[in-house]
Amino acid sequence: MSKKNKNIQEPKSEFIFQKKNYTFMFIGIAFIALGFILMSGGGSDDPNVFNPDIYSFRRIRLAPTLVLIGLGIEVYAILLNPHKKKK
Template sequence: MGKKNRNKNDQQPQQEFIFQKKNYMFMFLGVAFIVIGFILMSGGGSDDPNVFNEDIYNFRRIRLAPTMVLIGLGIEVYAILLNPHKKRN
């Protein structure tokens, strides 16, 4: 009662992931750049609130770290838009 006849030829469509291994590799690389950027940005504070520490304005925290974060975000966008199925000639 209510049973459907199923043949061996009836197959469910295979599910395919949106991203492939290549996409995930680039995503991991982008996350690594972002994490390194935030690590480079940290620190530089002073233990004494009455003393100002000039290290907060050094090259690493003002230029290098934000550049690393932006590069990481760019890599993430590339990883999302990358089509791993595209054939190269």
């Protein structure tokens, strides 16, 4: 009886994502957070006064681009297979 128990292997529990996946995920989150931080601000305290700074290059072009790059990195991190062998 004890001999049979030794031959039976218990299944190893393994995470789907490895360290490489999480590294890319944190990089993607950092890009997204930076994009949202750069998008913030530019408002006016007085609703009767228009602040044209809301249409700056940083808020219209740079910040959304960083958010989209971050989302792309997140997709790559999810689809990345760390177990794939290099040829």
